[in-house]
Amino acid sequence: MAAGEALQFALSGITVGSVYAVVALGFTIVFNATGVVNFAQGEFVMLAGLLAVWLVALHIPLWAAAVGAVLIVAGVAAAIHALTVRPIERRAGHFTMIMVTLGVAIMLQVIAQLLFGTEAQALPSFTGDGAIRILTATITVQALWILGGAAVLMAGLYLFFSRTRAGQAMLATAENREAAGLVGIDTRRVSLYAYVLGCGLGALAGVLVTPMTAAVYTQGLVFTLKGFAAAALGGFGSPVGAVIGGLALGLLEAFSAGFVSSGYQDLIALVALIAILMFRPGGIVGTRTLG
Amino acid sequence: MLECDALEVAYGRVIALRDVSLRVQQGQVVSILGANGAGKTTLLRAITGLERPRRGRVLFEHREITHWEPADIVHRGISHVPSGRQVFGNMTVMENLRLGAYIRTGDRRLAGDVARDMDAVLELFPVLRARVRQAARTLSGGEQQMLAIGRSLMARPRLLLLDEPSLGLAPQVLEGILGALQRLNREHGLTMLLVEQNAHLALDFATYAYVLETGRIVQSGPTSQLKASDVIVQIYLGLKH
Numbered sequence: 001m002a003a004g005e006a007l008q009f010a011l012s013g014i015t016v017g018s019v020y021a022v023v024a025l026g027f028t029i030v031f032n033a034t035g036v037v038n039f040a041q042g043e044f045v046m047l048a049g050l051l052a053v054w055l056v057a058l059h060i061p062l063w064a065a066a067v068g069a070v071l072i073v074a075g076v077a078a079a080i081h082a083l084t085v086r087p088i089e090r091r092a093g094h095f096t097m098i099m100v101t102l103g104v105a106i107m108l109q110v111i112a113q114l115l116f117g118t119e120a121q122a123l124p125s126f127t128g129d130g131a132i133r134i135l136t137a138t139i140t141v142q143a144l145w146i147l148g149g150a151a152v153l154m155a156g157l158y159l160f161f162s163r164t165r166a167g168q169a170m171l172a173t174a175e176n177r178e179a180a181g182l183v184g185i186d187t188r189r190v191s192l193y194a195y196v197l198g199c200g201l202g203a204l205a206g207v208l209v210t211p212m213t214a215a216v217y218t219q220g221l222v223f224t225l226k227g228f229a230a231a232a233l234g235g236f237g238s239p240v241g242a243v244i245g246g247l248a249l250g251l252l253e254a255f256s257a258g259f260v261s262s263g264y265q266d267l268i269a270l271v272a273l274i275a276i277l278m279f280r281p282g283g284i285v286g287t288r289t290l291g
Numbered sequence: 292m293l294e295c296d297a298l299e300v301a302y303g304r305v306i307a308l309r310d311v312s313l314r315v316q317q318g319q320v321v322s323i324l325g326a327n328g329a330g331k332t333t334l335l336r337a338i339t340g341l342e343r344p345r346r347g348r349v350l351f352e353h354r355e356i357t358h359w360e361p362a363d364i365v366h367r368g369i370s371h372v373p374s375g376r377q378v379f380g381n382m383t384v385m386e387n388l389r390l391g392a393y394i395r396t397g398d399r400r401l402a403g404d405v406a407r408d409m410d411a412v413l414e415l416f417p418v419l420r421a422r423v424r425q426a427a428r429t430l431s432g433g434e435q436q437m438l439a440i441g442r443s444l445m446a447r448p449r450l451l452l453l454d455e456p457s458l459g460l461a462p463q464v465l466e467g468i469l470g471a472l473q474r475l476n477r478e479h480g481l482t483m484l485l486v487e488q489n490a491h492l493a494l495d496f497a498t499y500a501y502v503l504e505t506g507r508i509v510q511s512g513p514t515s516q517l518k519a520s521d522v523i524v525q526i527y528l529g530l531k532h
Contacts (some may be wrong), residue, residue, distance in 0.1 A: 165396050172379050172390050179377040181361035184394035
């Protein structure tokens with residue numbers, strides 16, 4: 001293999017992988033605090049992308065459109081939590097929860113189709129369409145935004161969970177909901193905040209990635225699948241695992257697309273998911289398993 | 292201070308508590324004795340809102356708290372050391388104690404109070420001081436029990452509920468913990484309601500006791516009287532009245 005090609009694949013793999021990592025972190029935060037495996041996670045990525053495109057078309061500055069899209073998605077997530085998560089969390093079995101979150105996913109997809117149409121829609125890059133040459137490879141400026149954005153989000157989440165009262169309350173609730181209630185934490189409110197945070201992370205991933213990929217109402221499922229695969233790959237329930245799993249999946253896809261064919265990259269993700277569930281259900285770093 | 296009035300709790304069709312009434316007065320140490328499965332844990336859980344009583348009322352300082360959320364009950368001044376300790380294992384000892392003061396850490400003006408209380412808890416259980424940066428799951432059973440009690444004290448409760456603090460502990464470790472609890476009661480007037488399977492321990496520690504048998508209170512009285520009666524034999528052998 002040419003070293004130059006490998007560097008190129010690595011760069012694009014890490015870029016895509018950091019998007020998966022952010023989506024997987026959203027999965028993890030929601031799962032830990034509510035016990036719900038949120039199969040609507042990817043729909044929030046899609047929704048934020050389409051909303052940003054729509055807001056830009058209303059002549060709103062790009063940065064404001066990106067922020068607005070994330071805020072609207074956060075509001076939608078809060079409503080969905082109240083209507084579908086609160087009634088079932090910690091009570092229903094996995095099968096019921098999967099059915100409910102899949103139902104939400106389909107509903108969001110249909111609403112997006114009605115509101116925004118079926119065309120794939122482009123969002124301008126944040127700061128132009130330039131690219132930077134690094135040794136033998138090139139990386140677009142938007143990819144740098146993605147990498148930087150993901151890094152800032154991860155650092156922010158780390159500080160949030162380790163240093164803030166709200167973050168500690170969320171960790172405590174994730175670990176032992178009853179004990180969290182006994183120290184005075186309102187665990188139902190924590191569940192809401194965690195759901196909005198998790199879906200909001202999906203939305204942030206959506207506005208970061210849409211300038212590179214365009215947005216279309218059907219793309220949510222792909223992000224759900226990749227985010228879920230990344231979370232499972234790293235170890236479900238572990239935030240560190242979500243990041244490692246996301247990057248690993250991105251690299252795996254980039255190298256298989258480069259050396260085999262780009263048509264196989266989704267297949268690779270699925271095969272990786274099945275393999276990890278069969279041979280190492282705890283994931284790369286995790287010890288927890290679903291169910 | 293605490294009054295339970297004809298409480299009834301059921302899990303589906305299985306009735307766990309039936310017509311349970313009890314009183315705890317300010318400054319008192321009261322214990323609830325009973326065999327495994329008598330409903331002791333359920334009773335504490337009903338008081339702190341972890342179970343929803345089907346009938347009856349719970350009053351704390353003359354205010355009804357039946358059906359309140361656990362978090363709201365902590366705010367009122369009751370802190371519950373649950374059975375099996377339930378410390379946050381992946382978090383450090385320090386983080387566990389800070390979370391114990393959760394109802395006060397939202398207010399910056401109370402930061403000094405919280406720091407002083409943290410110091411007082413580490414004074415009470417000195418072995419924890421060397422472990423403040425350690426994950427709680429790496430502690431021994433006795434240390435975890437101390438941490439669970441310390442975490443509850445960080446809420447500055449007026450009433451402390453203790454669910455089988457003796458479970459799985461070596462006698463010397465248990466003695467240390469009971470000594471600390473006794474000091475809290477004598478020096479700070481902290482009121483306690485203790486649930487115990489170890490009847491000797493419960494009768495020595497408390498001044499008043501209730502005996503639970505299959506969900507009902509079958510006997511109650513000052514522990515000095517109960518000690519003289521054959522109550523311990525009844526609990527262990529399950530003799531009928």
